[in-house]
Amino acid sequence: MPEFTASQFAACAAAIAQAGRDFSDRGWTPATSSNFSMRLGRSRIAVTVSGRDKGKLTAADVMVCDLAGNAVDTDARPSAETLLHCQIYRRCPDVGAVLHTHSLAQTLASRIFAPTGQLTLAGYELLKAFAGYTTHDAQMQLKVFPNSQDMHELARLIDVYLDEQPIAHGYLIDGHGIYTWGKDMLEARRHLDAFEFLLNCELELRKMQR
Amino acid sequence: MPEFTASQFAACAAAIAQAGRDFSDRGWTPATSSNFSMRLGRSRIAVTVSGRDKGKLTAADVMVCDLAGNAVDTDARPSAETLLHCQIYRRCPDVGAVLHTHSLAQTLASRIFAPTGQLTLAGYELLKAFAGYTTHDAQMQLKVFPNSQDMHELARLIDVYLDEQPIAHGYLIDGHGIYTWGKDMLEARRHLDAFEFLLNCELELRKMQR
Amino acid sequence: MPEFTASQFAACAAAIAQAGRDFSDRGWTPATSSNFSMRLGRSRIAVTVSGRDKGKLTAADVMVCDLAGNAVDTDARPSAETLLHCQIYRRCPDVGAVLHTHSLAQTLASRIFAPTGQLTLAGYELLKAFAGYTTHDAQMQLKVFPNSQDMHELARLIDVYLDEQPIAHGYLIDGHGIYTWGKDMLEARRHLDAFEFLLNCELELRKMQR
Amino acid sequence: MPEFTASQFAACAAAIAQAGRDFSDRGWTPATSSNFSMRLGRSRIAVTVSGRDKGKLTAADVMVCDLAGNAVDTDARPSAETLLHCQIYRRCPDVGAVLHTHSLAQTLASRIFAPTGQLTLAGYELLKAFAGYTTHDAQMQLKVFPNSQDMHELARLIDVYLDEQPIAHGYLIDGHGIYTWGKDMLEARRHLDAFEFLLNCELELRKMQR
Numbered sequence: 001m002p003e004f005t006a007s008q009f010a011a012c013a014a015a016i017a018q019a020g021r022d023f024s025d026r027g028w029t030p031a032t033s034s035n036f037s038m039r040l041g042r043s044r045i046a047v048t049v050s051g052r053d054k055g056k057l058t059a060a061d062v063m064v065c066d067l068a069g070n071a072v073d074t075d076a077r078p079s080a081e082t083l084l085h086c087q088i089y090r091r092c093p094d095v096g097a098v099l100h101t102h103s104l105a106q107t108l109a110s111r112i113f114a115p116t117g118q119l120t121l122a123g124y125e126l127l128k129a130f131a132g133y134t135t136h137d138a139q140m141q142l143k144v145f146p147n148s149q150d151m152h153e154l155a156r157l158i159d160v161y162l163d164e165q166p167i168a169h170g171y172l173i174d175g176h177g178i179y180t181w182g183k184d185m186l187e188a189r190r191h192l193d194a195f196e197f198l199l200n201c202e203l204e205l206r207k208m209q210r
Numbered sequence: 211m212p213e214f215t216a217s218q219f220a221a222c223a224a225a226i227a228q229a230g231r232d233f234s235d236r237g238w239t240p241a242t243s244s245n246f247s248m249r250l251g252r253s254r255i256a257v258t259v260s261g262r263d264k265g266k267l268t269a270a271d272v273m274v275c276d277l278a279g280n281a282v283d284t285d286a287r288p289s290a291e292t293l294l295h296c297q298i299y300r301r302c303p304d305v306g307a308v309l310h311t312h313s314l315a316q317t318l319a320s321r322i323f324a325p326t327g328q329l330t331l332a333g334y335e336l337l338k339a340f341a342g343y344t345t346h347d348a349q350m351q352l353k354v355f356p357n358s359q360d361m362h363e364l365a366r367l368i369d370v371y372l373d374e375q376p377i378a379h380g381y382l383i384d385g386h387g388i389y390t391w392g393k394d395m396l397e398a399r400r401h402l403d404a405f406e407f408l409l410n411c412e413l414e415l416r417k418m419q420r
Numbered sequence: 421m422p423e424f425t426a427s428q429f430a431a432c433a434a435a436i437a438q439a440g441r442d443f444s445d446r447g448w449t450p451a452t453s454s455n456f457s458m459r460l461g462r463s464r465i466a467v468t469v470s471g472r473d474k475g476k477l478t479a480a481d482v483m484v485c486d487l488a489g490n491a492v493d494t495d496a497r498p499s500a501e502t503l504l505h506c507q508i509y510r511r512c513p514d515v516g517a518v519l520h521t522h523s524l525a526q527t528l529a530s531r532i533f534a535p536t537g538q539l540t541l542a543g544y545e546l547l548k549a550f551a552g553y554t555t556h557d558a559q560m561q562l563k564v565f566p567n568s569q570d571m572h573e574l575a576r577l578i579d580v581y582l583d584e585q586p587i588a589h590g591y592l593i594d595g596h597g598i599y600t601w602g603k604d605m606l607e608a609r610r611h612l613d614a615f616e617f618l619l620n621c622e623l624e625l626r627k628m629q630r
Numbered sequence: 631m632p633e634f635t636a637s638q639f640a641a642c643a644a645a646i647a648q649a650g651r652d653f654s655d656r657g658w659t660p661a662t663s664s665n666f667s668m669r670l671g672r673s674r675i676a677v678t679v680s681g682r683d684k685g686k687l688t689a690a691d692v693m694v695c696d697l698a699g700n701a702v703d704t705d706a707r708p709s710a711e712t713l714l715h716c717q718i719y720r721r722c723p724d725v726g727a728v729l730h731t732h733s734l735a736q737t738l739a740s741r742i743f744a745p746t747g748q749l750t751l752a753g754y755e756l757l758k759a760f761a762g763y764t765t766h767d768a769q770m771q772l773k774v775f776p777n778s779q780d781m782h783e784l785a786r787l788i789d790v791y792l793d794e795q796p797i798a799h800g801y802l803i804d805g806h807g808i809y810t811w812g813k814d815m816l817e818a819r820r821h822l823d824a825f826e827f828l829l830n831c832e833l834e835l836r837k838m839q840r
Contacts, residue, residue: 628837
């Protein structure tokens with residue numbers, strides 16, 4: 001029994017490429033940064049190949065990895081960050097898509113809130129865009145991790161955090177952008193949309209005269 | 211005699227979908243937020259179905275409600291906010307379209323001015339974009355209501371306000387965005403355009419060194 | 421001998437419509453504001469009809485006026501601001517196009533600098549985009565007039581200013597935007613582009629920590 | 631043996647025109663500013679003709695110069711700035727493309743950091759977009775030169791700097807924008823993308839409340 005069919009892979013590659021085009025149009029994927037993935041069958045993921053322009057992805061820019069981040073049936077090189085995608089798929093069986101982008105707001109918020117290690121989003125109607133949130137009168141803590149070129153070290157910090165905070169829809173990495181996810185690409189994109197909007201609100205408020 | 215014809219509904223659905231595409235392109239409808247409606251016949255409205263991507267609406271994403279906000283001839287679920295649309299149609303017989311969007315400027319202004327409950331727009335030539343305004347040398351008070359998940363409570367506050375202030379072209383809800391309207395979709399869109407522009411002016415002024 | 425040919429009018433209307441689309445795409449023409457004109461023959465101008473969406477102009481949205489601002493051969497209503505266009509064509513025989521837009525930067529700059537009545541642009545390489553400027557090491561004074569609904573009063577103030585300052589490429593009106601011009605549409609658009617860019621620079625500098 | 635073939639020139643002209651369209655869409659080439667070039671054979675370059683709208687380039691807007699900046703086989707006038715392009719090609723045999731744009735962020739950063747003569751970019755993951763950078767935990771000094779209409783004077787200052795700092799991916803000129811380069815157009819564009827993003831980060835940080 002194969003892990004997945006060719007047409008399941010094709011559907012994932014198409015959804016990933018479309019997401020890349022839309023995010024690139026909005027300026028969220030500068031200078032070949034960012035990576036996107038979707039669950040494929042029970043123990044595989046489809047993920048963007050490292051170093052490609054995310055606004056111009058084709059199926060040739062999407063590869064298959066196992067849940068340990070190893071390339072499957074290809075010489076293409078996965079991004080080091082693939083390990084962070086796999087971590088979410090292993091921990092959260094309901095997650096179907098993981099998105100990492102690198103917008104100005106995501107990077108700025110990660111820098112500004114890195115010293116405290118988190119930022120609070122409260123009182124926004126758009127919190128209802130996140131699965132499980134039914135009112136604006138709620139609080140979401142968005143964690144900010146220090147950056148590292150050692151993905152295993154970073155993943156260890158994230159494991160500790162997700163053990164304590166099982167209901168999380170994303171996190172920031174200092175100077176590096178956001179990771180977010182959802183049960184499918186549609187939900188993951190809605191979460192990313194909402195995070196981008198709310199981060200922009202918080203940054204803009206910090207620019208205003210009191 | 212039917213309430214409305216199929217082609218009247220089709221015309222409304224097309225205008226609503228076009229508005230959604232244009233607003234979405236401008237970033238005013240993040241994460242499936244926002245809702246739009248038009249009067250349909252004497253006692254019906256065409257309104258966006260809850261939870262859809264407002265940049266990708268088709269006629270299947272537009273439903274019919276009565277002026278109490280009840281769905282007519284469909285199992286589709288209207289947004290809770292449909293009650294706020296219906297309130298305007300019942301109170302203002304000349305209103306033909308109501309628009310609720312959720313842009314960054316609308317959300318920021320609603321947060322900043324929620325404590326005082328209003329913001330004043332004065333001295334702008336673009337005030338002449340609003341029906342009834344013929345000079346820049348005028349003032350408009352834009353009311354800001356506290357947010358609530360109880361639409362009936364919110365509608366009561368809005369009723370009191372509109373009793374006192376019958377000439378109003380819109381209002382803000384804290385952390386939630388704007389509601390605006392006009393005699394038809396063209397006028398409602400012009401009002402929304404002008405509000406968005408003037409709110410941006412006011413916010414930008416608050417970012418400048420004195 | 422006719423004042424102008426049908427195909428001269430058609431060429432002007434097309435250039436005006438294209439300018440409108442481009443400016444609208446950039447957000448410079450909110451809520452049916454703005455107006456554009458071109459010289460037509462010796463004593464006529466082609467100018468936008470009042471109240472139209474400047475991003476969707478066709479030849480039907482462009483009318484002919486004489487140099488006193490009177491409509492010629494049409495019942496269409498020229499904007500009151502047509503008088504300001506005509507003033508430039510009468511005073512400056514080399515001017516072939518006049519543009520009035522209403523961008524956020526133009527409106528903000530007009531509000532911030534209205535009390536002093538002018539703003540200074542100096543040290544920018546892009547000053548070389550203006551006819552007659554050959555170095556960045558130059559200064560341009562951009563005048564800001566108070567707004568008025570009485571176009572004749574406004575035109576008198578502008579006359580006095582242009583008598584004193586014959587080399588001018590534009591001016592701002594408080595809360596209302598910019599007027600700029602050039603020997604043809606290409607030059608007028610280059611001047612508008614440069615003004616918009618430089619005004620944005622000046623506004624952004626005022627938002628920065630020192 | 632010819633210096634280059636017609637189809638090599640055509641490929642360069644197409645890449646240059648595409649870059650111009652993309653940069654213009656992003657607002658980086660206001661009012662006919664900016665210039666782009668690519669190495670052509672051993673001792674020629676393809677470079678944009680002076681004064682053209684960089685968003686609408688065709689092969690007719692791209693000319694050939696030698697490495698001293700002299701026009702080859704054409705009456706078209708190269709920009710004075712062509713000398714700065716040639717300086718890079720002469721000094722750096724591996725460079726295949728040089729890009730000069732004039733965005734708001736590049737111009738603002740050049741003005742703000744001109745007094746100190748440089749700005750430091752540190753701690754950003756996107757530093758890895760620059761050839762030779764493998765970690766976010768690095769620093770890049772971006773030099774800012776005073777502006778001058780005398781290109782030879784400017785080039786002398788740049789020569790001194792590049793003698794001291796052989797690993798450089800670009801520099802700013804006060805009030806004028808950025809020069810950046812790469813081994814080919816793809817790399818040069820990635821460097822420009824990264825500079826634009828990081829300059830925006832630095833500017834935005836300066837607008838925030840502490």
